[in-house]
Amino acid sequence: MDDIRVDSQRFVDTLDSWIVDRPGRVILLFLLVSGLFVLGLGGGGTDSGTDQFTEDVPAEQALQAVNDNFERVTFGDDSGTTQLIQSGANVLSKPELLRMLEAQRRLADKPDLNVERTTSVARAVARTLDPSADSIEDEIRAVERSTPGEIDRAVRTTVADDPGLRALLSDDYNARSASASATIGTVSHRLPGGASEGPGTSGSSPLTSIQLRAEYIVSSVGGDITVFGSGITSEELGNVINDSLGLVIPAALALILLFLIVAYRDPVDLLLGLVSLGMAMLWTFGFMGLAGIAFSQLLVAIPPLLLAVGIDFGIHAINRYREEHVGDVSVREAMRIATDQLVVAFFIVTGTTVLGFAANLSSGLSSIRELGIVAAVGIVFTFFVFGVFLPATKVFADRWRERLGVPEFGSAALGSEQSLLGRVLPVGVYIARGAPRLFLVVILVSTAVMGQYGAGVDSRFTQDDFLPPEEPPAYLDHVPEPFRPGDYTVTETTNFLERKFQTGEEDTTTVYVEGPLHQDYALEALWRAGEDPPSSFVADGGHARETSIVTVIRSRAERDPEFAALVARNDRNDNGIPDDNLRTIYAALLDSPARDRALNYITDDYTSARIVYSVEADASQEAVTEDTRQVADRVRFEATATGGVIVLKAVSDVIGESAFRSLVIALVAAAAFLILVYAVLEGRPSLGLVNVLPIAVTVAALASTMRYLDIPFNVLTGTSLSIAIGLGIDYSAHLLHRFVEEYDGATDVDDALIETVRGTGGALTGSMLTTVSGLGVLWLAISPILGQFGLLIALSVLYSYLSSILVLPTTLVLWDRYVATGPGSDLALGDADPATD
Template sequence: MDPQRFVDVLDTWIVDRPGQVVLLFLVISGLFVLGLGGGGTDSGTDQFTEDVPAEQALQEVNDNFERITFGDDSGTTQLIQSGTNVLSKPELLRMLEAQKRLSDNPDLKVEGTTSVARSVARTLEPSADSIEDEIRAVERSTPGEIDRAVRTAVTENPGLQALLSEDYNARSASASATIGTVSHRLPGGTNAGPGTSGSSPLTAIQLQAEYIVSSVGGDITVFGSGITSEELGNVINDSLGLVIPAALALILLFLIVAYRDPVDLLLGLIALGMAMLWTFGFMGLAGIAFSQLLIAIPPLLLAVGIDFGIHAINRYREERVGDVSVREAMRIATDQLVIAFFIVTGTTVLGFAANLSSGLSSIRELGIVAAVGIVFTFFIFGVFLPATKVYADRWRERLGVPEFGSAALGSERSLLGRVLPVGVRIARTAPRVFLLLVVVSTVVMGQYGAGVDSRFTQDDFLPPEEPPAYLDYVPEPFRPGDYTVTETTNFLERNFQTGEEDTTTVYVEGPLHRDYALEALWRAGDDPPSSFVDDDGHARETSIVTVIREYADRNPEFATLVARNDRNDNGIPDDNLRTIYAALLDSPVRDRALNYITDDYTSARIVYSVEADASQEAVTDDTRAVADRVRFEATATGGVIVLKAVSDVIGESAFRSLVIALFAAAAFLVLVYATLEGRPSLGLVNVLPIAVTVAALASTMRFLDIPFNVLTGTSLSIAIGLGIDYSAHLLHRFVEEYDESTDVDAALLATVRGTGGALTGSMLTTVSGLGVLWLAISPILGQFGLLIALSVLYSYLASILVLPTTLVLWDRYVSTGPGRDRSTPVDPDSTAD
């Protein structure tokens, strides 16, 4: 099969029938318009946890236990009050009034409220049975009576101290902050997982609560359990609203410099817009929702599209010299560019498609959409753009419209043309020494970069506590909104006792009516691991066993039943467990029991206390170890476990996709160059700059403490895709020049000045335009923008500096082609090619 036949067919359509080509692409664009928005949006973080087994187990826990306890789903709103002394009479009245107004509003579905203010009021007036009574009790009391009531309430109920800031002073009965809670009945349901999901009725309730509480006065902040999916969506949208205008302005500026012709600039922008339209139209037709992760798609399409566009126009300009016609110049340009674009597209698609190996469906969707988008970009910039250029230039010739800045970038007389051959000079001077230095450096950077951490937390999506100073200079239409969630969570961590322990869960499934079941559940907590809280050699736990023991201490009749079926007198029944369970579920503690065992005795959960300073990794490993001790099927789960599991999947996906992308790209390049040029070794030559790029990017991530998360975890495979783009363009141009010359230096010089000039324009445009994402208020977007910009920069430098050396050595020791005449080396500084 001769690939040139297909290229010739495309050439014929482009140069002889440009109007028909343009019309065809416009019709296709109209079809993709129908798909815009069809996939919807998904701004929640639960999309990243839904494929993890630990999350599925946690969902079963929530389904089997949490919903049984509460009937309808419930939600909680916190009222965070701060001031000089929140326990003073005026501040206590403010908290009580805020809770009263919330309770009086039926739309808020308030089931109950708690606060230190209510406890103090009931201490002042024990007969108070409503918030109105409590308000009257505080209003009638003197400051001295209130101070005594505060001390009495906290002494009699030590749990209240958790609702007071750590600076609580019992002597002066003062504190700078306190937390009140409001519980709501939510028939619509909420998400109990560690991520955020779709729209929740609690969000609307809390927005209304903010307005009501603000009418009370004072410093009371309404706060939920964290950031919601709606807020996440707003953070992302505000970030994009801030950086997209800046990115477009920078991209437009550099495109003007690169194209230097208004018509060519317009054609390039139309092609970029068409690539976006096709890709997002495909997403809608395929039913793929736009999520945080797919924010990576526009930068990728811009990076590849800008590169393709500048190369297409620049290559055409190189041929359009003297009396060469539009038709002939474009035929020569596309004859060369279609093959180069095909090589770049094939390897880039493989790089992105490597993400299909991920264990997370959201990352797999990114791989699909990116691969399809790059294919669209190939056709648009490889066929549509050249055809429109031919059509436009013929129109120009007929009307006598002049061209502006039609010289190619990197021409030999330009400053850029004198700087670009630096890699050629190195290759001529000491190629073996330089290559050895590059290989050693790549290995060192790769080993260092292998230590990049993987992380998945909600903090990845939260804006910083202090808004960046540059936001003060952003005009109002583009200025992001105010986000207090980070400030509030940090305030809570700084001012309140978060407790000495957290919790983790083991979900157990099996015939729990067997005589040995309860003993087996209890023995799993013996000799607890280091991250678990140790109570005299046993893990501190809450389970169906602890419920049985607690109720036996309170009810003599039940205690007798337990003792009669307890063989070893340790308070844990060993016989007739069905009878024990039935008695428990027929008692006043039924709801509490159903929080730890299902009514068919087939599932249970054990909640263990863990040290607050224990790492995610330690808690996960220790919980899994304890789960393995249980004689039934047991799964380690809980928020910490799920987040760690997602982190592990992200890290594994990043490494797996990197390996797959490298090997697949290398195999593809070897096959292509063996088929097209009969030189398969050129495919391996193309891989070295890519390896340098990936190693440099990974080491930079570790140095800057940028972890693999749901967005940056794709950066290495993206670096491969973009890195291949630059090196493949240079290598393909080199092969063309090499076959026409007897001197490798001459071929390299023509390559770096011709294609290198286009690469420089593409690099500057892409790095500046996408690097501006660093200004995003969402940290995950800022990190991604920085990494994409660095990957493009590293790819460019590796291609310009490293590839010439590898090609010189390839020519010396591997090539069976014409080779170079070593007796007459070409001076890179000469003005003749």
Template structure:
């Protein structure tokens, strides 16, 4: 009685053979009709170039959105956005420069499309010092125009000294004696009825984008060196960087891929068929995305390289194997029948393991990574159908017509022929396996363990800088012809300029979002006590965290309003300035005072939620700020969530790291189980499934150690590289292993079987590897750092997979033949043989 019945797939294969070989025209027509259906889905899913797609699933981001919804919009009535005007020059506090800033803000305010609600700048404050009666920016402009340079210098010194908050809007080189500074920042607030993104990411569809792009043209008309900056501009450049990167690397990738495909196919008709199959695979996949409503994003830029990698491999294998059979008197149909008999099973094995490798990303906590897993898995299935059925059918159809018309064929010899240089080099792994298999296997295992331990230290990071271009464009861009040359980018330069010139140097902020019945008598005392004995990354003010909250608003207003101070004192039982009785009355009085707007920034008008902002050291790490904020949140008596930009980015980094590890484990386990079952069902040799896993383990360990050595962290794109390496790596070893099984069944001489395998299938693998590595490695030239890193890692994963398959797999197969197939393992294999009653 068998453990599992032997699976008879020959009937299915014979049916597909009959369609491919005997009815190729009908097969081609069916695939063209399906392609027409997918054409309808092209572009229907839209695009998403914002980075907020990676933060929306994180609890800290959801809490931050609640903070924004409950507090930020209260001040303005609608969602709001802010534009910064960064002015630089010899002295931005001189009369001409002050006038430029005022005129820029004035023109922006007069444009109704920009929905300006307020503006602020050092220039406006100085103008109001010159003329306290100035009610409009026009009045302020006239005040500055009438003033002498000496009066302006005195006004600057007076204004900055009396309003310390303005110092943060001036560059660090501000000199009070000369009343000069090389840079300043003005702000413009906008009303955004359509909604805005206030999280740490940027949204590609924010109305703030169009507003800030329009503001650029208006500010340019003023003259001077004033840069418009904000999340909308950043979002626009994120999209431009991705598009320009693709515009730059796709032609280069296509040229390299085409070059190597010409070398691999060496026949114009075969080359054309391969390119049509690749195009059909892309069409089906992107059509599916549109029909499924999946938007094209930065992360899904990985899909075309993946499909190219697998599609090129499948195409070269199909054509190369057909050429091996189409020799002598063997006809077109007979050769293809033998080819599909062998390749369809190999394609099934490769597709199953590759799909499992990509689908492992469904375990991620980020929806964008889950979408990548779905699209990649579906795309690989489409690739198998196109190259396993459509390409062989078109090859039969084309070669039959070629014979009828008497057209010659070119380059019909298979890659890896034993008489070629490649055919003499490929068996190096077989020679190692023949002479020292055990010593080599021990060396491989030790090396893999070392690389795995070293690679386990790969960092995980998520910052907007991952998506931005470098401040200085790469030198090679000077040699790019005009149609493909990317545009100019300012965001990175502007960001670095701000960091260099406007560092306040001491502190940043983090937020705790509190929900609960804040009208309870103990509520304010509980909020305040959370900040006592602050953790290390928090700014310490005499044993208490430096905070801004409803408590500090109450204390501040009590200092200015005697009547409110008396109300607080009557309800303050321990005389610490924090009321702990009749809080509804205290809140009502505060919200009915001039301090209402400020209070509503820290507590909702129904007293059900509040936010507390804590100052943290500017040089504190994301990890330290996150841990310390969570510690303080745990002290709050109510339900409290640590949030803020730093914490959201750290949370995304954590999810990426966890997803990378989880998907790696799932992909390895699922692929190993699948291979064991498949080889047990199809060949009666389940142990071969485990043999197939070792080269993949070597590939993953080598890739992880390379990432750490090159300081490439896990981010939203590279975090998928390990599971992708499994998917692509199994592709190579599975093709070799399946070919070995065929050769081994015909002759139990393991050396002969391995030589035929590495020269036949190994030759096709070599062509596929060279094409894929060169075509995808060109992504390293992308302007976007994240795309460059991803392209490099995918190219390395393919190279490592190829080398592991050619060098390591022969050794494991020799030892498998010696200790499993010919020994105790043969009895286990026999249990999988089909039971015949």
């Protein structure tokens, strides 16, 4: 063990020598590496879509297979859909019908929009007026020639004959007056590059540019017609993120700069700190580009994390140097002493922080795994920049300052004994002096209660997490024009659709089936899965209401006597479901006019099928998911429950599982690392356990706060607990390492603690105030998910600081009393006596 300790000190001494004896070479080396990372900036691109969070979920993969195998039959191999949402006093009046028809005609006439087909109530009414109409131009003429009375009668007849059109009309549709206040038209596009039609959207979809172009064209028609679709939503998602950053980054930089000025109190030191922060950012984003990692909503967390750790490291490095650079102590000697201590402290913080972030590699979502990778790499870069580059530049700058006679504007360390801060910081030490055991019991009980309460935090994933509120916050009215965000319509549109078109009757869910569906038992097996349906399913006579290849066969048999006879000859139990010669049945069906409809529910090679079940509209996401999986388990073939609701629930489950798993891994890994490090470096493994308690307090407090504020685990906040561990270790590790330095040379544990909380605690206070204020302004972000994340990061830093300042002194007093010098001294490796160590 002593050999290991000697070897580690040799490494630290070598690094010290480079920093204080060759600062120019160190600076040049870091600048060259920075030039390499510049080449990677922007190389990974951006991804503003939400489908990045669903692509790893089996239910989404099944849904994509459904879209690939069945939706293409209707819309083409690669297709996308645009909705035209029309509103007005009566969208079924003659002028409004003509407006919808004209909008669809103008879109269809634009070759670059790749329109395959258009549907609307207006088109259906026009064909009722003129059954011979075979183009939109004919339909427009039919409506123009008709009187309002003829149009009203055609509306009533059309909707009555085709109940499916009712879903395209708002809930206030009145058949007697043939009126409605809103309707939806659809436009289907061929997309050579593919489109995402799942519950998530992707910013890279060609549908985005098509729908933005469609907005301009439709606006020329007049009236109130809104273009809506996944492309528009994706574009707005990107705008919300960019506008949020454009709003909060200037405010954050202003606050960070203000507190850094107070913390450094010297323009040269301030400049060095800012350059180091910029270098850490440059290296991290350059690495992302070189690694081909796209910048997404989730990776918005990276800049705040690097700022939090970088600000902390920077203030500690300068503050520790100032403590030593007093009297006749030279620049070289002061920095050697400071780095000799800080390199070890930074290594401990970096190692545990990296483990905290790397715990996200256990997530089932690739986007969260990427966050873990980038955050871990970024923290390592921060260690090198602030542990080597900043001290070297400080030595270089101070030597030139001495040569040129440039004065120092503020060289006193934060938290000095004479300052107000120096008198307040030891409050945790005073508590530890008076009643350490009682205080520890209170902390343990409080942590257990907060942890139990915080265990009830919900997990949730919806696109609404990324969208701005329908009504913009009032404070935006006072934002200066260069930073004022744009106008957003997606939330307003989605809320309008929910208000106007929520019939309250039923939604749907899907089971995707794979297997040899030509086997004689196949159709019976598919049908029997819907018997005795679960509670969230809509039932018809004891059977789930479904649409499938079975219902298509029965429907065709009702209209085609010849096909009905074929079915009857191969139906052994006379229930309308064939049991023999299914290849013959399928072939006859696909040769009939029902071919397109059949191919919506079974592939032409008879190896895949889908069953669409109706579910109650008010059924919960959890109930629909469980019930659909239950029905899927009844199918004799390989069957997967899927659909938009199930995909979102699956992502929510993965997020919750990932948050818990990464928390456990981060805690265990951090504790093991701390025990090992303190055993190797100090011969006191028990100090590693002492370091864990403030972290546990921080995590429990953060989880309980999330539940109290109703902030769920989502794709961004789901990482907050492991991040809290990383940031929490940052504060407690700095204090603990400084305590070990003071304790080895002190005769009284109180003296060591007082010196620790005044010296390192002062730097921690400056770091905490800078980070909390700078990152807390993310709460002002327009994107709800960014606001929640900023609030949680700020709270995790605040809780980490408070638990370190208040809780750690008590645990160290008890450690000294019962472990270092008491009955548990055998837990310390080597000579743990502070008087002789």
